[in-house]
Amino acid sequence: MEMEKIIASERNRFYKLINFRLSYRFMRIGIAIVLLTIVMMFVRAFAMEGDTVWLKVLLQKFLLVGMLIMSLSKDKLEDEMTIILRTQSYAIALVVGVIYALVMPYVEFGVSNVMTSGGESFKNLGDFQVLLFMLMVQLMFYHNLKRYR
Amino acid sequence: MENTIKVERAILNITQDDLAKRIGVSRQTINSIEANRYVPSTVLALKLSDVFNKPVNDFFKLSNDD
Incomplete structure (x- = not known):
């Protein structure tokens, strides 16, 4: 009985995880992050001087996070x-x-x-x-x- | 799977949008079901049955390739 409860609880947690979605307003947040990051990428490439590799790596991460938020948000x-x-x-x-x-x-x-x-x-x-x-x-x-x- | 949802909708004189709102889906989903591009889940079929006040078998039929 105890084992069944544990299995049921694990199953519920698993379903909660696979059904996880962000609310619709996160779509706009994701789009804003992506657009802002793309603008910053252009600024870094054409208007900034010096060693900005760290910024390039950071912006790449932001772009991925923004797109992931867009992907996970509900309709x-x-x-x-x-x-x-x-x-x-x-x-x-x-x-x-x-x-x-x-x-x-x-x-x-x-x-x-x-x-x-x-x-x-x-x-x-x-x-x-x-x-x-x-x-x-x-x-x-x-x-x-x-x-x- | 074939269906006569369009006919049932015409009998009740409701639009795709009205039907969609009643069963909590988008109008495009109703359109896809009517065009046989999408086979709804049992839950959705039972909701449709509720709206049309008919058993599911009356408006959903298996086709030869099912």
Whole structure:
């Protein structure tokens, strides 16, 4: 009996975790963070001098956090269909993200060697590039799936 | 799965938006169900049954490919 209670409690906590969503107002907060970060990225690239690598890394983190907030926030009217569409978009983003992470380094390597003799040495993608791509694919597919539903 | 929700809605003389509000979903979801692009959950089917005052089998039918 005690064991059943523990299992039920764990199951409830697990479902709470997987059903976690931020409220709709967080969508605007996420968009604001993303836009502000992009503006700051341009400012850093074209208007700032000196060693600003730390700022670049910080802005990359802010961009990911902003997009994650957008991804996790609910719609104005959340129903079972939007939940299914969101689940589908996460599945697509995962698959496309893994393919991107596997294929893109070879594409970059090939292109750089074709364009310039010698080219760049082979290197894997960074976490920022992969995560940004996956979040972009998820948001794009979710909104497209909603549009064509 | 095929359905006659559009007909049931016409009998009650309500719009997609009215029906959506009554069962707590978006108008686009009702549109997708009517167009057979989306098969609703049992909960939603029972809510529709409540609104139309008919059993679910009266407006949802299995098609040959189900």
